[in-house]
Amino acid sequence: MSQVDLVEVTKTFPGGVKAVDGVSLTVRQGEFLTLLGPSGCGKTTSLRMIAGFEQPDAGRVLIGGRDVTRVPPYERDTGMVFQSLALFPHMSVLDNVLYGLRMRGVSRTEAERRAREMLALVQLSGYEHRRPHQLSGGQRQRVAFARALAVNPSIFLLDEPFAALDAKIRDELQVELRRLQQRVGITTVFVTHNQREAMTLSDRIAVMRDGRIEQIGSPQEIYEDPATVFVAGFVGMTNLFRGHVVERAGRRVRVKTEEGFVVEAELGAGTGNGASKDSAAAGDVAPGKPVTVSVRPESVRLEPRDQDARGGSPAGVDPSGGGQGGIPVTVDLIRFVGELIEYHLYTPGGQEIIGTYQRGQRTLSMGQGGAAIVRFDPKEARVLWR
Amino acid sequence: MANAGPRPAPSRPGNGEDMGAGIGPVLERPSRRRWPDPSLALVGTTFWVVLAFIVVPLGVLAAVSVHPGRFMTFPPQGFSLRWYQTLLTSSQWLEAIRNSLVVALGSAVLATSIALVLALVLDRYPVRFGEYMRRLGMMPLFLPPVIMGVAFVAFFYEIGFSGRIENLIIAHGIFNAPFPLLLISSGLSKVNRELEESAMNLGARPATVLRTVTLPLIRADVFAGVLFAFLLSLNEYIVAFLVSGFTVVTLPIEIFSSLRYSFSPVIAAASVLFIAGTGFLVWLADRLAGGLWD
């Protein structure tokens, strides 16, 4: 169990693609950290540099404080679960788990004891002599966990290991992975493009984009205080309103959207903590600056609107009264998504707004084509740089 | 389309009247959706005729080989294995069989060893020099064997080392190398790179990865490569004939030269043995390589 440090790490692939661009990152001891981002953002390359399969062009990789930048993968003592799982098809389950122990020169009996112990831990006792292709997807996954952890590595690395599984088994295995990781207490770096997976598993998430880290923080911080428009849009659903700052009082900011509505939002507590230069530094937010307001669908409140109000004061906005006037919308579609009711709304200018209610929560008795006003609590709306 | 009605739909603007023409009848008479019977029957008949064309000559050889008389007659005059007995007691034929097996085995090992090393190194380190070597290794596939044979004749004459069985082994080893090269390269390309990385991640050094992961995974391809090279060498005539310079006689050479002087059914018996052996090896190689043609 050790800490992992990436120090100003850069990796350019032949052809000039900068996969990782000056990333600095510390994975704390015992922590479950997720590298989250779209494909091509550099998350897998970062992981592979920790494992030693890629050499950074610049910067250093430290494991437990020791510089391992030039250490080959077989001397790094990391346990990795690959995207394809990479179970050896020509070996039994037991031999797969034994492989790493044998490479470390552990005696046959001791290695076998340890391997069986690991298989018991992942609830696969009795499957020792099966071949990987005789197992189900979930069982293969657990063998991969057992194999990587059997050697007691100092770091646990996972590269999108759940990508090939169906949703139900994926959920079960996520719980199991988290339990396993906490029981062993091992420092873990997990790579995924699935934000839900990242949210449910991680102690901290590093959101990556174009080879850089956009924001790093706990799932809650990332969700509630996204540092950039990209993070807000990538992690969970959000409604974005582009506009200009009209007025600012402390953290509270009044913004006039491009459609001409005035809305209020707050600067997040985490605003500016991201490594990316795109994140809004609180001090720079001043009247006239272009910003984007992000509002989560669950923060959208719908109120009935008199159809006639449309012609009156500009779009029914009431800038005074401490709150905000709200945005007039038309209900386009209502969907029932599991325990949520999802409203698809359109502003007069044609921007789509999505609002969700918990089923059973008080909702409007409003059908498709109905007129409504969207409001939200400024505390739940975030001001971000464009 | 559903409302096209019994009459052909009027031609639609833009996309051709061919399509409309068929719709009405098809809807009315679904049986017309199948092949019209006459054309399928024609294709089916052709199939069986061509299959007979392929199989019958070899069947006739088998018949000749067990026919007691020197010449095949109709109707046949009984059954006898005397030609097989003659074949397997003749020192001349046994010598040819022995030579063939030695050359086939030696050249198969040579061809596969060249292919294996080349394919393994290039799979990992695609250096330019190696890519040239790969192209060179594939070239015999595109060169007529006669020309290869004459080239070997010139070469072995020039270095003053001709008419020896080693020459045949080398010539066949080079000439048949493309097959194991293709098989092993494609086998390697199917090995998931993450398997090797995974082994390394678990602490295996490159040489250990090769021994414990890569080689076991391409074992079938290597064996299939050996088998194909063996098979090709066993059946190859013209390169062997040219390189041997009348001194080393392999089975195809013996059959060929027997043809010049006689028309003995012993040749048919030898051919049948040949067909059986080849069929078995093809079957084995196909099993190993996991269905090469389907």
Place this chain on the structure above:
Amino acid sequence: MAVAGGGSRSAKQANRLVYLLLAYPGGMLVVFFLVPLIMLVVFSVYRNIPGGGWETAFTWDNYVRAFERGLYRDRLVFTLQLSALTALICLAMGYPFTYYLARRASPLVRRIGLAATISTLWLTYVVRSYAWSVLLSSTSGIGRLLFWLGLTERPVGYAPGYVATLIGMVYAFLPFMILSLYGSLRAVDPSMEEASMNLGARPWRTFWHVVLPLSWPGAASGTLLVFLLAMGNYVVPSILGQPAQWTMPVIITNQVMYESNVPFGAAISVVLMAVLGLVLFAAGKLLGAARMNPYPGRRDS
């Protein structure tokens, strides 16, 4: 892809190891393949000493002889014609056969057809030609059968001769054609045929517009392959043909083995190689253009 990992020092060591490992296959291929090919060209300008042997020289005599004598020109033209005819007959026989094999036959029939094709593919040309020489002989084959049936007055032999040579050639290379076609015919998704019929195309139209264009590359490469193999074959014409059916490879072999004129054999080998190279080049141009558009003048298929 840095698999070996390690520092720059071990990377340099790995590099040295790569070249060390490549020395074996590279050395074998250079010494026993590249050098012999060069020797072939070198020998073609040596001077032959009648009665055996040759002397190192630089003379065009061998090439002059190859082009001056009508005999060799005729043989080359004959070889080209025979090979082209063989390829076309193989295509004509192979296409319906393979269509049925790949798309219509039951699994059992398909296995039988493939087994027959593949095992004959590997069988030495010597045995395959011998089989036909038996079948076409007056003593044991079709001639005998026809006589027995009372259709001819006496047993007639058809081998050796032109027809026998042609049959033998087709027999020798048909399996190559079938396997070339098999892959591309098998690759046509049956649902495409169904889609075509669903859109209202009759079976023949479906075949013409869907299956044929998609199997075109296999047919083209099969035809080319058979042509090239036929051009280089020695065994079939020398067993099933009379001197009038001898092709270039027979002439070459006779020069080298029976006339002991290696320099001249080498020279006509070089000529043959050049002709084949030309054919390959032209075919590559033609196929490369055709592959993009199997129906010249139409863009919709």
